Amino acid sequence: MSRTSMTTAVVERSHPVTTSEARPSGERRAARSRILFVSICPRVSEQVRRLAKDLDLAIEIFEGGMTKGGLQYAIEHQHDYDVIVSQGGTAAHIESCITSIPVITIKLSITDFLDAFERAIERDRPLALFCVNSEVLPEMERIARFSGRAPDYKLLAYSHKEEFETQYRLAATLRGHTLIGVSCYCVLDMQAQLEGQGIDFALIRPSQQNIQKAILSAKSIVESKGREELKAQRMKSIVDYSAQGIVSIDGQRRVTSFNPAAERILDLRAGAVLSRRLDEKTMPAALRVLHGDGDFQLNQLVKLDGDDLLVNRIPVRANDRLEETIVSFQRVTDIQRLEIKARMQLLSKGLVAKHRFEDIVGTSAALRTAIDRARRFAETSASVLIEGETGTGKELFVQSIHNASDRRDGPFVAINCAALPETLLESELFGYADGAFTGAKRGGKAGLFELAHNGTIFLDEIGEVSPAIQSRLLRVLQEREILRVGGDRVIKVNVRVLSATNKNLYQMVREGQFRDDLFFRLGVLNLRLPPLRERTEDIRPLADRFVRMASETAGKRLDDLSADDIRMLQRYAWPGNVRELEYFLEKLAILADASVRTSDLIGLLLGEHTRDHGRDAVSSRPLLAATDDDDDRLTLEVGPMRDMQRQIVERMLERTKGNKVEVARRLGISRVTVWNKMKEADAGARDAQALRADGPFARAAAVRFRP
Structure with a gap:
């Protein structure tokens, strides 16, 4: 009968059963039985079931001793279990036939024998000893002799089925005798058939204590083997799922293990190299290169078939004898990829670039040019x-x-350089070594340049950094390497630097507040973003988006703004640009009320806003409210007359898409004047470019730009 068909119900003899009463139905699935109990007695089976329940132990019981298939079942299924428990001659025969797993015998103590003999002697009849040839038989004879009934007892011993049948027929002739035997299925069958023919039976049964001792021994073996299996499985999992290739080679230079990573890195199948010696002619040369001379080696760089491998070689010795050499190796490129992955995971706190060009709202020519x-x-x-x-x-x-x-x-890493004091900014950008200063994190800390390796770092408000930080930034940009604060090891980095400022860095260079060489390094490419007042046609799409977003946040429904509403917004210069517009419309959504028209509320709020923000916080110059929607109005910044004239020409050229004849006509000036103003603007741009040059020309340019 197969193991899968075993039940926990009452079973017929010679059928196996799994005792799963220890695991109540519906609570959890019973674990695989790792103990087989070959029972020779129903009464002992019941005792074992109760023990299994008390110990929460899965035991499979085969009801049937040696003469009823128990031996054959144990032999056929020995590899399914960790230990077998039985008793008497059945246990002895199982142990003689099976060497792969332990066999535990439920012992019979002297007390168990004496109890049976005492019952038999009380009946005052001749004795007959019925027993299989095993260690039990000498014990029975010894007690029989000591009982004073030695001359009277008959011995009926057997070793196999044919002898059993012969002794059975002889026992049937012993009327008036008391038959003593170990309680087992065959003796119980005899008792059922012969007890009515004038033959008494006194059966020897193991005590509860001996049964428990055998089951606890089996449990201990199972747990010990389980621990060993867990340890082996843990080690196998470590080796199999290691990112490093791992090969073990024994003292005879024979390959004993070859993990999946080794297969991948060396492009070899484990089956092609396992159990083979390194000195075989057909053995791949790569293994001999990795093994080398077998000496201890850590982090050795080995070039193999065009790949750079980082190799560790660990000899394992026992009693001054080389048992194995463990070789682990990894591609340098794989290590670099893992480093990038680790850096990305370190940046999982939202330090990633979320926006794309498609997210930028606006259709104006100035914005499209910038994009x-x-x-x-x-x-x-x-x-x-x-x-x-x-x-x-x-x-x-x-x-x-x-x-x-x-x-x-x-990775994408951003930092606002104006938000941190100099010392803190330095450690954030470049990191620090262990013990660099009081309170430094043990083991040091990677700086943002390290974390941005193979990615981008964004330095916002770059014009706010101190001269000391400027010097360190220049070295990073020139040499592509950083030195942690308090460190003594140079770390190579591959980082693209994007920076931004709302200051005139060019003017700061002229005034000696910003290093010219750093200015040139940061500004290999320059991008100027137009203020909102120069692209008022973008206020409509921006307002539509911000109103929808603010309405959802405020839990209100606010209709799109009318053309008149938009014109009101366009007449304000928005010194805070898009951000200021967003905050204004958020306030509008919060304060919107069905009892007040939106246009009235905009007028009211815009009046308050103008009073509060009527001057440009950066330049402290008055704001001129104007809109490109008005054909006869322009937005200018108040300044020197020449600059304002240049602004007028530039704005009109933008409005007429570069039509100089139309600009001259609308401004009432000649085309020559338009050309002259364009040349002035070009001259300013050339002067800025001249300052970027090195050496004497830069100094000459700086002199020329003095007021």
Whole structure:
């Protein structure tokens, strides 16, 4: 009968059963039985069931001793169990036939024998000893002799089925005798058939204590083997799932293990090398290279078939004898990929680029020009300096450039340089070594440049960094390496630097507040973002988006703004640009009420807003409210007359798409004047470019630009 068909119900003899009463039905699935109990007595089977329940132990019981298939079942299924328990001659025969697993015998104590003999002697009849040839037989004879009934007892011993049948027939003739035997199925059958023919039976049964001792021994073996299996499985899992190739070679230079990573790295199948010696002619040479001379070696760089491998070699010795050599190895490129993955996981706190060019709202020519230029910048790895007023969307452009570049799968790290004091900014950017200062994290800390390796770092408000930080940034940009604060080891980094400022860095260079060499390194590519007042046609799509977002947040339904509402918004110069517009419309959504028209509320709020923000916080110059929707009005910044004249010409050229004849006509000036103003603007741009040159020309340019 197969193991899968075993039940826990009452079973017929010579059928196996799994005692799963220890695991109540519906609570949990019973564990695989690792103990087989070959029972020779129903009464002992019942005792074992109760023990299994008390010990929460899965035991499979085969009801039937040697003469009823128990021996054959144990032999056929020995590999399904960790231990076999039985008793009497059945246990002895199982133990003689099975060597793969332990066999535990339920012993009969002297007390068990004496109890049976005492019952037999009390009946005052001649004795007959019925027993299989085993260690039990001498014990029975010894007690019989000591009982004073030695001359009277008859011995009926057997070793196999044929002898059993012969002794059975002889026992049937012993009327008036008391037959003493070990309680087992064959003796119980005899008792059922012969007891009515004047033959008494006194059966020897193991005590509860001896049964429990045998079962506890089996349990101990199972648990010990389980621990060993767990230990072996744990080690196998470590080896099989290691990212490193692992090969073990015994003292006879024979390959004893070859894990999946080794198969992948060396492009070899384990079956082709296992159990083979390194010195065989057909053995792959790669294994001999990795094994080398077998000496201890850590982090050795080995070139193998065009791959750089980092190799560790560990000899294992016992009693001054080399037992094995463990060789572990990994591709350097794999290590680098893991490093990138680890850096990315360290940046899982939201330090990733979320925005793309598609997220930028607006259709104005000035904005489209900036986007097109930024897309071209994304195709390179050169440093980009983005200049723009507060709220113009500098970080939005930076993230878009990163996501459009070939570094999009690398980390993106952003830091506001104005938000931290110098010492803290230095340790954040470059990291620090263990013990660099009081309170330093044990083991040190990686800086943002390290974390941005193979990705992008965004330095916002770059114009706020101190001269000391400027010097360190310059070295990173020039040498592509960093030195942690308090460290003594140079770390190579591959990072693209994008920076942004709302200051005039060019003017700061002229005034000696910013290093010119760092300015040139940061601004290999330059991108100017137009303020909102120069692209008022974008207020409509921006307002539509911000109103929808603010309405959802406020839990209100606010209709799209009318054309009159938009014109009111366009007449304000928005010194805080898109961010200021967003906050204004958020306030509008919160305060919107069905009893007040939206246009009235906008007028009211815009009046309050103008009183509060009527002067540009950066330049402290008055704001001129104007809109490009009005054909006869322009937005200018108050300044020197020449600059304002240049602004007028530039704005009109933008409005007429470069039509100089139309600009001259509408401004009432000659085309020559238009050309002259354009030349002045070009001259300013050339002067800025001259300052980027090295050496004497830079100094001459600086002199020329003095007021």
